Amino acid sequence: MKVEWRTVLGASLFLGATALVYGAYKNHPVEASGVTMLAFGFFAYGLLFGYLLLVYLRRDRIPRPEDRFDATSADGEGEVGYFPNASIWPAAMGLGMIIGVVGFIYGLWFTIIGGVLFFGAVFGWMTEAEAATEVPLTEDEEDTATAAGHPGHIDAHPEHID
Amino acid sequence: MRAVETHLLGKTNFGSPGGVTTQDHYVRQLWHITYVFAVPIGLIVLGGIVWCMIRYRVRPGHDRTPSQFQYHIPIEATYTIVPLVIVAIVFGYMYNAENHVDAIAKNPAVAITVEGFQWGWRFTYPNGHEEVGTVANELDINSNDNLPVLFMPAGETVQLHLVSDDVIHTFYVPEFLFQRDLIPGINNVVDFNVIKPGLYSGQCNNICGVYHAYMRFLVQVMPVAEYNAWYAQQPAGSITTAGVPAQS
Amino acid sequence: MTLIQDRPEEHLVHEPVLMEIVPGPRPRGLVKYITSTDHKQIGLNYLVTSFIGFLFAGLLAEGIRTQLIVPNNHFVTESVYNQLFTMHGTIMLFVFLGPFAFAGLGNYLIPLMIGAPDMAFPRFNNLSYWLYLGGFLVMSCGFLTNNGAANFGWFGYAPLTEAIHSPGPGADMWIIGVALTGFSGIFTAVNIITTIFTLRAPGMVMFRMPVFVWNQLVTMFLLLLAFPVLTAAFALLWIDRHLDGHFYDPTHGGQPILWQNLFWFFGHPEVYILALPYFGIVTEVLATMSKKPVFGYKGMIGATLSIGALSMGVWAHHMYTTGAVLLPFFAALSLLIAVPTGIKFFNWIGTMWRGTITLNTAFLFCCGFLVMFLFGGITGIILAQPVLDFQLHNTYFIVAHFHYVMFGGSAFAGLGGIYYWYPKMTGRMMDERLGKLSFLVLLIGFNLCFFPQHDLGLRGMPRRIETYNAGMGWNFLNMISSIGAYIAGIGVLLTVINLFYSYRRGQIAGDNPWDGQTLEWACSSPPPDHNFEALPPIRSERPVWDANHPDQLTKVGH
Missing domain, CATH: 1.10.287.90 (Helix Hairpins)
Known part of the structure; x- marks a missing residue:
């Protein structure tokens, strides 16, 4: 995690410093927007840096397998992540959003249709995600589930999971 | 070096x-x-x-x-x-x-207000004399006869006050190696000291709508004596519209 | 589905990792196109859509050049001409150049290059594609409205974009369309950053990622900062146009310069969003074709990071002539960008130095990139200086400069990338003879088209004029330029023909046709679902090369 948060911290500090230098000049008054945007960048990247640092500290600075120079594939055992199958909901949601914003030009009817489609898709997406992430309760169940070809969550090395 | x-x-x-x-x-x-x-x-x-x-x-x-x-x-x-x-x-x-x-002189010899509008130019002199030309006077791109003309003395510091009321235009004369935007709300000031008298063509250099390409003008740089003579002939507050016979 | 890595029996260095994959339903055809959450399918969707955008915007460009071929031409009306160049710019930037690299190639290649099974948020990924396609369609549909598409240039300077100067839905559709592609870009950025930060294979530390992935990462950070600013600027513009706001309206105390500041604060990082991924492509292609590691790998990444950082502080060099910006500050930062860019150039030469270079189409396109981007970079140094920019701003010199950077640079590298990764994506090689012919025709056409434009700019021809006076001395150069544009069009068409021809007839590629170095060449062509059945051990930034050439590892030290 070290390289990650340091990179983001660097970007944040650069923007902060630029904002200070830029703001220190005797500017044309309209350039206040520039200082604002640079400061915005400083805070935006700062947020991200803060989150990454928090994760890093919460993990007691133990490097993940992808942070270790000597890690082998064996170190990556355990859950990699949840990768959903093909799904119609993103397309439906996208269509809802597009129709919704086109409604800003051509009348609210579009926006209402788009909104219905959008929230329908949100609902479908949520229920789909819930159905897919049901976790077997006990280890026995887990083993049977894995053996039967149904995925479950194996948590062999909890410290390797963010 | x-x-x-x-x-x-x-x-x-x-x-x-x-x-x-x-x-x-x-x-x-x-x-x-x-x-x-x-x-x-x-x-x-x-x-x-x-x-x-x-x-x-x-x-x-x-x-x-x-x-x-x-x-x-x-x-x-x-x-x-x-x-x-x-x-x-x-x-x-x-x-x-x-x-x-970018330097601006404190005491320019002449100060002219250059106003750009959709689509034409208005050059206002200290005595209120205006030189105006619009796209309506010159829709033939191949003719330069009816373009608005900016008259300037040579060898003197001429200050141009660049103003616009509608959209952003740019005052650009290739031979001056310089351009500056005419931005509504911001009054830019530029100085030119032209050494070589002559007739130069300029053009709006910032997309300003449909007839952007037709928003052209001419700059007539004259020796000081000639300029003074021309200036003396222009009644205060008179308007010369390019392509339209002058009315006194 | 959830992916689980099996625990190997013994901890051997070369132990292959098996991934247990429980296949769900595998849709095909149109259903696959619409519903797939596979990063490779979505990447291909982006690549194909953005290439269609390239061809469409290219067609608009031929229209522009046809209008300008002789003075006082009446091929199109003034209004249509303005729509042509506006939509040419908008589509090229927001639909082709950006998404082609950061969304298309990025989606397809980043998980493969870092040994991940998919993107971090696969369904989100699919959603961002639909927003992108929606944006493309909405902005293009402006042509079908009564007043036509947007006609105020791709950076739509207020107050020309205000409702009284640009009425009609065309401009609104432009705003909505660009905003949609912007949202799609933000989503992609979130997705790719998360993928790179959390889904790397064990041993793939940050400083073993290919330069392409590093460049993409920096691009995504730029995108994450730039697009929200653009969206905010659009929101204000929308309020101005429809809700009686006066943010950019000078007659009621608004500030037109505010739009320029906001837009270019997005716009300059955007320029590097359009360039950095292509630097990555070139780096990968040059290293592979020279059979050498990337020279100065860490310096290269440092250069990328500093270009990214500097690019966020130089926005107002597009506004020198407004007279309302801090000239020395922006001039200094703009000139400084030349330094990391120079480092990249020397590193590219170092990569080729004493290599064994295969002069195939992909490599030739990347060399075309090097030469043309070099030229665009030098004219960039000229334009970074306010005094020279006062002379050249908004003339054809600028047009030539950014086409050398964007077309001769980025688009050439993009075409090189197509030739390089096509075997991975389809399992077939592209035709080399047709490819080289395409490169040659495109190179000649491009230079014929854009080199004379430098001179046109120096002679004072403004950009975005619909026609010009015959007595200005611009006739011959414009004629040459237009002829060049047609030749370049033929060059692009040859590659399009090649794409279709090779899809059916191309030579079978095999997994690793170029003796590649990075992880994407470790899986089959095209890669299976969830990518890898086994990963080679990752001990440097080119694991596949290390596995194939154990006796030729990268030399440590110098």
């Missing part, structure tokens, strides 16, 4: 029209500084690329495994530091030139 500049580049315009104002000196100097650095570096890089392509290309029956080197710190440091120095030098010259080019 200076010798190189004058001997190799002194007479080159790089395709652009020769500048006719006092700013020309600084602009030309910057062109030269930039070329003095950019051309050799560009040639070195280009040479490197072409050399690699020709010298190291795979030829039949020539099976060589290249050395797998990756770092060479001294070389890398060199091509980091040298460009930094060059950039600093260029910036120094630029800073100096910029202060001269």
Whole structure:
């Protein structure tokens, strides 16, 4: 995690410093927007840096397998992540959003249709995600589930999971 | 440095029209500084690329495994530091030139208000005389007869106040090697000291709507005596519309 | 589905990792196109859509050049001409150049290059594609409205974009369309950053990622900062146009310069969003074709990071002529960008130096990139200086400069990338003879088209004029330029023909046709679902090369 948060911290500090230098000049008054945007960048990247640092500290600075120079594939055992199958909901949601914003030009009817489609898709997406992430309760169940070809969550090395 | 500049580049315009104002000196100097650095570096890089392509290309029956080197710190440091120095030098010259080019005189000989609008120009002189021309007077792009004309004295500092009421336009005369935007809400001021009298063509240089391409004008730079004579003939508050016979 | 890595029996270095994959339903055809959450399918969707955008915007460009071929021409009306160049710019930037690299190639290649099974948020990924396609369609549909598409240039300077100066839905559709592609870009950025930060294979530390992935990462960070600013600017513009706001309206105390500041604060990082991924492509292609590691790998990444950082502080160099910006500050930062860019150039030469170079189409396109981007970079140094920019701003010199950077640079590298990764994506090689012919025709056409424009700019021809006076000395150069544009069009068409021809007839590629170095060449062509059945051990930034050439590892030190 070290390289990650340091990179983001660097970007944040650069923007902060630029904002200070830029703001220190005797500017044309309209350039206040520039200082604002640079400061915005400083805070935006700062947020991200803060989150990454928090994760890093919460993990007691133990490097993940992808942070270790000597890690082998064996170190990556355990859950990699949840990768959903093909799904119609993103397309439906996208269509809802597009129709919704086109409604800003051509009348609210579009926006209402788009909104219905959008929230329908949100609902479908949520229920789909819930159905897919049901976790077997006990280890026995887990083993049977894995053996039967149904995925479950194996948590062999909890410290390797963010 | 200076010798190189004058001997190799002194007479080159790089395709652009020769500048006719006092700013020309600084602009030309910057062109030269930039070329003095950019051309050799560009040639070195280009040479490197072409050399690699020709010298190291795979030829039949020539099976060589290249050395797998990756770092060479001294070389890398060199091509980091040298460009930094060059950039600093260029910036120094630029800073100096910029202060001269952008300078505004306290007491200009003439102050003219240049107003751009969709789509035409209005040049207002100190006594209230206006020279106006719109696209409606000159829809034939190949004719220059009915364009608004900005009259300026040569050899004097002429201050232009650039204003606009609708959208952003740009006052641009290629021979002045200079342009400045006419932005509603911001009144830009520029100074020109034209050395060479003549008739120059200018044009709006910022997309300003449908007839942007037709928003042209002429600049008539005259010797001071001639300008004064012209100016004396213009009644205060009169309006001359290009392409329309003058009414007194 | 959830992916689980099996625990290997013994901890051997070369132990292959098996991934247990429980296949769900595998849709095909149109259903696959619409519903797939596979990063490779979505990547291909982006690539194909953006290439269609390229061809469409290219067609608009031929229209522009046809109008300008002789003075006082009446091929199109003034209004249509303005629509042509506006939509040419908008589509090229927001639909082709950006998404082609960061969304298309990024989606397809980043998980493969870092050994991940998919993107971090696969369904989100699919959603961002639909927003992108929606944006493309909405902005293009402006042509079908009564007043036509947007006609105020791709950076739509207020107050020309205000409702009284640009009425009609065309401008609104432009705003909505660009905003949609912007949202799509933000989503992609979130997705790719998360993927790179959390889904790397064990041993793939940050400083073993290919330069392409690093460049994409920096691009995504730029995107994450730039697009929200653009969206905010659009929101204000929308309020101005429809809700009686006066943010940019000078007659009621608004500030037109505010739009320029906001837009270019997005716009300059955007320029590097359009360039950095292509630098990555070139780096990968040059290293592979020279059979050498990337020279100065860490310096290269440092250069990328500093270009990214500097690009966020130089926005106002597009506004020198407004007279309302801090000239020395922006000039200094703009000139400084030349330094890391120079480092990249020397590193590219170092990568080729004493290699064994295969002069195939992909490599030639990347060399075309090097030469043309070099030229665009030098004219960029000229334009970074306010005094020279006062002379050249908004003339054809600028047009030539950014086409050398964007077309001769980025688009050439993009075409090189197509030739390079096509075997991975389809399992077939592209035709080399047709490819080289395409490169040659495109190179000649491109230079014929854009080199004369430098001179046109120096002679004072403004950009975006619909026609010009015959007596200005611009006739011959414009004629040459237009002829070049047609030749370049033929060059692009040859590659399009090649794409279709090779899809059916191309030589079977195999997994690793170029003796590639990075992880994407470790899986089959095209890669299976969830990518890898086994990963080679990752001990440097080119694991596949290390596995194939154990006796030719990268030399440490110098």
